[in-house]
Every structure is written in C-alpha cells, then in structure tokens.
Amino acid sequence: MPPPDGCQHNPNEDDVNSPTSPLNFLDQNYQELHQNCLTENTLYNDELFPPDNSSIGLFDDEPVVDMSQVVWKRPSELVSDPNLIVDGVSRFDYAQGSVLGNCWFLASIGALTFEKDIMKQVMPAEQSFTKDYAGIFHFRFWRFGKWIDVVIDDQLPTIDDELLFVCSKTSNEFWPALLEKAYAKVCGSYADLNAGFISEALMDFTGGTHMYYQLNTAPADLWKIMECAFTSKTLIGCGSNTATTPEENEILCGIVALHAYTVTGVFEVTSDENTVNLVRLLNPWGEEEWRGDWSDGSPLWDTVCEEVRKICHEVLNNGEFWMSMEDFTTIFESIDICCSCPDFLDGSSECHWTSIRHFGRWNAGSTAGGDIIETETFWTNPQFRVTIDELNEECASGQRPENTLVSLMQNHEKKNRNSQTNLDIGFYVFEVSIDMRSQSGRFSSEFFIESEPVAQTDGLVWLREVMKFFRLEPGEYLIVPCTENPGETASFVLSIFSKNETHFELIQETSE
Known part of the structure; x- marks a missing residue:
C-alpha cells in the first residue's frame, strides 16, 4: 500500500505546498472570514463569486431556462433542515442538472465518493449547517501543481425553488451543490464547467x-x-x-x-x-x-x-x-x-515511488523551440537532465516493467476555464551516452539531430495534460517538453514519478 500522503516527494525549489497547507484562492482565508461572520453574527456573502448571472456565466448555446428567473437562495430558504451530508456520501446522492453539460465533473464526483480520505481532503471536515454555521464553506483542489483552498458562500441558483444545476436526490443534502459551486468558482463560472475531460477533475481531486x-x-x-x-x-x-x-x-x-x-x-x-x-x-x-x-x-x-x-x-x-x-x-x-501515487502497480509495500515537479515556461525568442521537426530551434526548448539510479531489490521484483511516468500540463493563467486555448504539447526523452555526461550546459541542435528519442508522447495534442508511462534503465536522460510551433509562449508543469531514486535539474546555460 502507498504511504498515506502519496508519493514521497523529492524537495526542490518548486515544492510549494500540500493539501494540508493549501494556498488561499483569491487570497480569501476561510478561517478569518468564518470567524468574522461569527463575531458579527452575519451570513457570509462572497463578493468575488457573487450571487448573480456573472457567476453563472455565458453559455455557447442558449440555455434551456430563462436566466432572468434565477433566484439565488441559501439552503435554509429551500428546506427547513439543511444538511451538508445525510447518511454519508454516496455516488447515488446526486443527479446532473438539465442546464449544464458537466458529466465529466459529476462522473469524477462519483469516483470521489469511494475514497473517503480523498473526499476529506477535498471537503474539509467540521463544516455544517448547525455548529458555527455562518453561510460559508470551503473546498480544496489541486490546480496546475498547487493545492488551493476555495471559499464560497452557500447561496445557490434556483428557479421555482429548484436548484438550477446539480441537485441531490435527498432534498436536504447539499454537499454536491456546494462542491460544484466551489469548482465553478475556480473555473470562472458555472458555464465554464460545460464540456471537459474527466481526467481534469480527477487530477484536481487527487493532485497526483x-x-x-x-x-x-x-x-x-x-x-x-x-x-x-x-x-x-x-x-x-x-x-x-x-x-x-x-x-x-x-x-x-x-x-x-x-x-x-x-x-x-x-x-x-x-x-x-x-x-x-x-x-x-x-x-x-x-x-x-x-x-x-x-x-x-x-x-x-x-x-x-x-x-x-x-x-x-x-x-x-x-x-x-x-x-x-x-x-x-x-x-x-x-x-x-x-491517484496520489502509482505504488499500487508493484504489489509491494516496500517499494515507494517518488515524485519531482517543476514549474516552467516556453518563452518566444528564447525557450519556445517547437516540435522536434524544427531542427534549428528544437534545442532551445527547456531541457531537464534526469539521472536514474539502480533499483533496490524490492522494487526490481515489481510486477510491471514500467518505472517512470512523466506528465506535462499546460499551466493556464486566465480566469475563465473555457477562455483558455490549449496548445499542442508533448515531450521527448533522450538518453545521454557515457561520453557526453561530463558536458555542462544545454545540449546543442546536433545532439538532437543525431539522437533518437527513447520515449515520447503519442504525438503532440491539445489536451490540458499529456502523460507517458515507460521504462528507463539506470543512466542519464534529457526530457524536453515542447509545443508544436516555435515561438508559442505558455507556462507548464512538468512532473516525474519514478520508483527509482531520481536526480533532476533544469539546464540553465546554452552550449550554442
């Protein structure tokens, strides 16, 4: 079984936070805001995700309801005895609303209900509609390599006293609607949850x-x-x-x-x-x-x-x-x-994978070299030097040959999820021969012209995140993340999971 907190993380300059010490989304501190409401005997009103149509957002297609009829109400205005959770959380607690096409998100919630530890990580305990209730709740998500704590009020969009979006099959249970609202806030609006890939929410729940x-x-x-x-x-x-x-x-x-x-x-x-x-x-x-x-x-x-x-x-x-x-x-x-870690693949409690993460950027004119077919500029992409050590005996006897998983994620900076434009991205892995391991600085264009990748993504694709699971023998390697075309500026998060001891560095200098 994996350790409780997932992969053992190799600390580096990019080791920023954890689910137990998340960053405050939009600088809103839940503890302070909650205490202020209790002191002033008021219900929280979130000015950064207000109860109006700006938080619902704009749909590509005309919605099936008249948005002018939407009324935002707190659960206590809808039922006499609201609860966050009734008889535990279950995949059968909720149903998708008719307005929003976010089956990818709701299918992820269904998976989340099976893992109580991950659920507690996403929905912190000691929140309720009774003890210290102040109309404020908070949830935690992993977004682009960082854990964030998201504060919301409990005002929900309704029409004729029916919830507009996800609804619970138990009328006085509200955790699904509040979780959906928190995720909508992170994505910019409810409309920004329209259409997506299930992997996006699954990763944002697990961070692994x-x-x-x-x-x-x-x-x-x-x-x-x-x-x-x-x-x-x-x-x-x-x-x-x-x-x-x-x-x-x-x-x-x-x-x-x-x-x-x-x-x-x-x-x-x-x-x-x-x-x-x-x-x-x-x-x-x-x-x-x-x-x-x-x-x-x-x-x-x-x-x-x-x-x-x-x-x-x-x-x-x-x-x-x-x-x-x-x-x-x-x-x-x-x-x-x-998952938090791919340890389960080995069937050994003695073999624990490690993870390393780096926040990088492709900059036009300097580090945005395009795909490998761009022979004159590909070498200018960020280059990461990785050393893979010998496996210990327990890990070497694992059930599967793969020992390395590399993930490349586009790190979006715009507020609204659906306004993001994904680039076609991918990465290549090259072996560094023994006679070249003494070289310092960035490897030249000749190296990449003469070398064949030992691993690579299945083409360059426009998804938020691409990954590849493969085997690397002990030795030294270069990982080169890239976009399809030279000059495309974007931020990225590169993550490496390995069951070998791994040493990792960004090559800063250039050799040409």
Missing part, C-alpha cells in the same frame, strides 16, 4: 498521478491494473466512443455516446465454468444504463452462483451497471486512473 489508456491499444493486463487500483486510493473514470449512425447507436446498446462515466468496481465471476472479468460503471445522470450482456436484466446472471448474485446483481434504474471487459474495451474509448 494520472494514467491514461486508449482502450483499443490498452495492455492485455488492463483489468488486472484496474483490480490493483481498486485496492489503493484511486479515482477511475472513462469516456464512451462516438456514434454518428443509427447502427453505431445500436452497438452502444444504452451507453450514451461521447459521455463520461465513473468506473465503480471490477469483479471476477465464474459463468458456466468460464472465468469472466466484469467492470461496473455509473452514468452520472443517474439513469440510462447498458442493455447488453451482464446488464441488470441479462440472463447471464442466472449462470453464476447465488452468492455472487447477492454481491453484484441489483435490478435498479440508478445509472449503475455491469458489463464484460470485452464489451467495455469495445464500447468505451479511454480510461483514466488518478
């Missing part, structure tokens, strides 16, 4: 490792990886394939095309003496389920023993269902696994 697999090229032991993940502190989500024709919709058989789902479990069953690997999924809509093999109404459940049926089989229209791993990898496009 992101593993991404395209299911049509996934490793043969992916189900085993998922099984190991569920024994650790992981959040898992996935996205379904597209469907452009009626025939493709028939293949989906109840699965919504281009939709985010939560992976809520894996289970191995014996069906007519055959072993079947099953995956359990949750549609954040709380309805619309798979209708194929191993669905709620499938006769295949009659082929397993009664004990397994009692554990797994429920005929409920709650958006959750089982399907075989074969169907899963056919109908779904990708899977995202996010």
Whole structure:
C-alpha cells in the first residue's frame, strides 16, 4: 500500500505546498472570514463569486431556462433542515442538472465518493449547517501543481425553488451543490464547467498521478491494473466512443455516446465454468444504463452462483451497471486512473515511488523551440537532465516493467476555464551516452539531430495534460517538453514519478 500522503516527494525549489497547507484562492482565508461572520453574527456573502448571472456565466448555446428567473437562495430558504451530508456520501446522492453539460465533473464526483480520505481532503471536515454555521464553506483542489483552498458562500441558483444545476436526490443534502459551486468558482463560472475531460477533475481531486489508456491499444493486463487500483486510493473514470449512425447507436446498446462515466468496481465471476472479468460503471445522470450482456436484466446472471448474485446483481434504474471487459474495451474509448501515487502497480509495500515537479515556461525568442521537426530551434526548448539510479531489490521484483511516468500540463493563467486555448504539447526523452555526461550546459541542435528519442508522447495534442508511462534503465536522460510551433509562449508543469531514486535539474546555460 502507498504511504498515506502519496508519493514521497523529492524537495526542490518548486515544492510549494500540500493539501494540508493549501494556498488561499483569491487570497480569501476561510478561517478569518468564518470567524468574522461569527463575531458579527452575519451570513457570509462572497463578493468575488457573487450571487448573480456573472457567476453563472455565458453559455455557447442558449440555455434551456430563462436566466432572468434565477433566484439565488441559501439552503435554509429551500428546506427547513439543511444538511451538508445525510447518511454519508454516496455516488447515488446526486443527479446532473438539465442546464449544464458537466458529466465529466459529476462522473469524477462519483469516483470521489469511494475514497473517503480523498473526499476529506477535498471537503474539509467540521463544516455544517448547525455548529458555527455562518453561510460559508470551503473546498480544496489541486490546480496546475498547487493545492488551493476555495471559499464560497452557500447561496445557490434556483428557479421555482429548484436548484438550477446539480441537485441531490435527498432534498436536504447539499454537499454536491456546494462542491460544484466551489469548482465553478475556480473555473470562472458555472458555464465554464460545460464540456471537459474527466481526467481534469480527477487530477484536481487527487493532485497526483494520472494514467491514461486508449482502450483499443490498452495492455492485455488492463483489468488486472484496474483490480490493483481498486485496492489503493484511486479515482477511475472513462469516456464512451462516438456514434454518428443509427447502427453505431445500436452497438452502444444504452451507453450514451461521447459521455463520461465513473468506473465503480471490477469483479471476477465464474459463468458456466468460464472465468469472466466484469467492470461496473455509473452514468452520472443517474439513469440510462447498458442493455447488453451482464446488464441488470441479462440472463447471464442466472449462470453464476447465488452468492455472487447477492454481491453484484441489483435490478435498479440508478445509472449503475455491469458489463464484460470485452464489451467495455469495445464500447468505451479511454480510461483514466488518478491517484496520489502509482505504488499500487508493484504489489509491494516496500517499494515507494517518488515524485519531482517543476514549474516552467516556453518563452518566444528564447525557450519556445517547437516540435522536434524544427531542427534549428528544437534545442532551445527547456531541457531537464534526469539521472536514474539502480533499483533496490524490492522494487526490481515489481510486477510491471514500467518505472517512470512523466506528465506535462499546460499551466493556464486566465480566469475563465473555457477562455483558455490549449496548445499542442508533448515531450521527448533522450538518453545521454557515457561520453557526453561530463558536458555542462544545454545540449546543442546536433545532439538532437543525431539522437533518437527513447520515449515520447503519442504525438503532440491539445489536451490540458499529456502523460507517458515507460521504462528507463539506470543512466542519464534529457526530457524536453515542447509545443508544436516555435515561438508559442505558455507556462507548464512538468512532473516525474519514478520508483527509482531520481536526480533532476533544469539546464540553465546554452552550449550554442
């Protein structure tokens, strides 16, 4: 099992904070604001995310409701006995609102409910509508390499006393709506939550490792990886394939095309003496389920023993269902696994991964050299020198060959999430031969013209974050993050996770 606080972090100049000591988002200090409200006997009113249409934001398409009818109300104005949590948190507590297309965020919440430690990290304890209530709450997210503490008031947008966005199935439970509001504040507005990738929120909840697999090229032991993940502190989500024709919709058989789902479990069953690997999924809509093999109404459940049926089989229209791993990898496009650390992959309590993080920038005219095909300028990109030590005996006997995970994230600086323009980004890893290890300064263009990468991202893509999981033998390497075109200015966060002892430095000087 991984250590409680995730990967062991190698400290450096970029080691800025942790979930227990987050930065105050917009310089709002929850403790001070809360105490002021108690002293003055007032309810908190957040002037930086006010209860008006500016916080709802502008939708690309016309919303299905008249925004002039929106009234912001506190939970105590909607029900007589509001609670933050009723009978614990559950993936079945909430349903997606009809106005906002943020299934990617709500599917992430579904995963979050399984990991109580991560939930407490995101939603700090000792908040309620009774003891020391002052209309103020706070949540914690990991954004672009830094943990932040986000303060909100509890005024929520409603129409006819119904919540406009996410709503709880228990009328007096409000943690889903308040969590969504806090994340909307971080992203700029509710409208800025419209459309996205589930990996974004999963990473913002965990602040750790992101593993991404395209299911049509996934490793043969992916189900085993998922099984190991569920024994650790992981959040898992996935996205379904597209469907452009009626025939493709028939293949989906109840699965919504281009939709985010939560992976809520894996289970191995014996069906007519055959072993079947099953995956359990949750549609954040709380309805619309798979209708194929191993669905709620499938006769295949009659082929397993009664004990397994009692554990797994429920005929409920709650958006959750089982399907075989074969169907899963056919109908779904990708899977995202996010956790504090990839230790779970090794199956050894003695082998702990370490992490290093650097905040960098591509600057036009100096350190924005473009992709590797730009032979005259590629070398000017930031270069990171990495030394990989020999593995200890426990780690060397791990179950998987990969020992390094590199993540490159665009560090956006604009207030509104949907106003950000992602560049096409990626990175390359080069081995430094023994005869070149004495060289100081940045490696020249000749080095990159003559050298082949030993690892690289699968092309350059416009996602917020790209990652690659691979093996590096002990030795020295260069990691070069880049954008597609020379001269593109942007900030980035480069993270390296390794189960080897790793030494890492940014090369400052140039050799040309």
